[in-house]
Amino acid sequence: MDLDAYVAEHGGKWRRLEELSRRGRLDAAEVDELVALYQRTTTHLSVLRSRAPDPALISQLSQLVLHARARLTGRPRASWAAVGRFFVAGFPAAVYRAWPWWCGVATGFSVLSLFLIWFVAHNPQTAAAFIGDEAAGELVDSGFAGYYTEFAAPTFAFHLWTHNAWVAAQCLAAGVLIVPVFYLLWQNALNVGVVGGVMVAYGRADVFFGLITPHGLLELTGVFVAAGVGLRVGWAWIAPPTQLTRGQAVARAGRDGVLVALGLVVLFAVSAVIEAFVTPAPVPIPLRIAVGATAWLAFLAYVLVLGRRATRSDPRRS
Structure with a gap:
């Protein structure tokens, strides 16, 4: 040539x-x-x-x-319209489609945590076996409440944000294997159960629930959503819908998982701000709980209203 x-x-x-x-x-x-x-x-x-x-x-x-x-x-360009579609339709719809899964996780986690709190509170030797008598006394006297004021609020908020996002990412990524998700949930439920049981046993239930409730409602809901969506991905592999192949089912559930992972970054940022600035604030406990409950109910309403609307407008994804 x-x-x-x-x-x-x-x-x-x-x-x-x-x-x-x-x-x-x-x-x-x-x-x-x-x-x-x-x-x-x-x-x-x-x-x-x-x-x-x-x-x-x-x-x-x-x-x-x-x-x-x-x-x-054409070159793909980021646009505010795309960001708006994500928050108005993409993220809430992905969370809404998985509601049976994360509601189931929330129910199981809550029942297990409350049982552990009751059991540890009525069996002091159990707490001693987990953390020791001296550590239990320190936890009740200052350790639990001091955790929320140990660091400057902005630093504490950033630490909480990254930690919670990492826990959620683990739940989403490990969902296809199913068992690791239950292990992560068990670790968190055990921590809540032991600490709560010790505080209740020493007559400090008001301190425990007064500090954990404001941020815990939203924060734990984010973890439940991540775990539920992760388990949904795993179930799509085990029992795909009849109209989809196993690969198609996992891919569809996985796309929802990516949307949820991105949206939870914002949710955990909000919960971190509440935990760092509202939870330790020197205001009455009912006021702190009201702030956390308002944020939690707003998220649930957001998912229910916008998620259901977006799902109905695209019935193929329901």
Whole structure:
């Protein structure tokens, strides 16, 4: 193959393709010309790769083809409209579709945690076995309440945000294996049960529930959602819907998992702010709980109203 002759024959078309690819606005005829030149140049590139593998020329034409393809397909750009669609439809719909799963997780976790609190409170030797008598006394005297004021509020909020997001990410990522999700939930329920049981046993139930409730309602709901969506992904692998293959079912549930993971970043940011600034605030306990309950109920209403609306508008995803 005579490379110089080939370049001389087609070089004009390549230059014209480059010109159209860089031009700001094209009319209908120029768009048609761009498409035709793109197709021809793609063929030229394929010929050169197979018959005259000149690295410099192939690199030049590859870049030209990529630029032309980007001009034809358009470059994806972030937009406020896309962000709005995510928060108005994408995220709430993904959470709403998984509501049986995360509501089930929430119910099981709450029952188990309350049972552990009751059991530890009525069996002091159990708490001693878990953390020791000295540690239990310190926890009741200052340790539990001091946890919320040990660090500066902004630093504490950032730590809580990243920690909770990491726990949620583990639940979502491990959902396909199912068992790790239950292990993570058990660890958290055991922690709540032992600490709560010790506080109740020492007559400090008001301190425990007064400090954990304001942020715990929203924070734990985020964990429940992550665990429920993760388990939904695992179940899609075990028992896919009849109209979908196993791979399609997992892919669909996995896409919802990605939406939920992104949305929970915002939820955990809100819960972290509440825990760092509201929970330890020197105001009456009912007021702190009211702030947390308001944020929690607002999230549930957001998911119920917008999520149901988005799901009904796209019945194929329900």
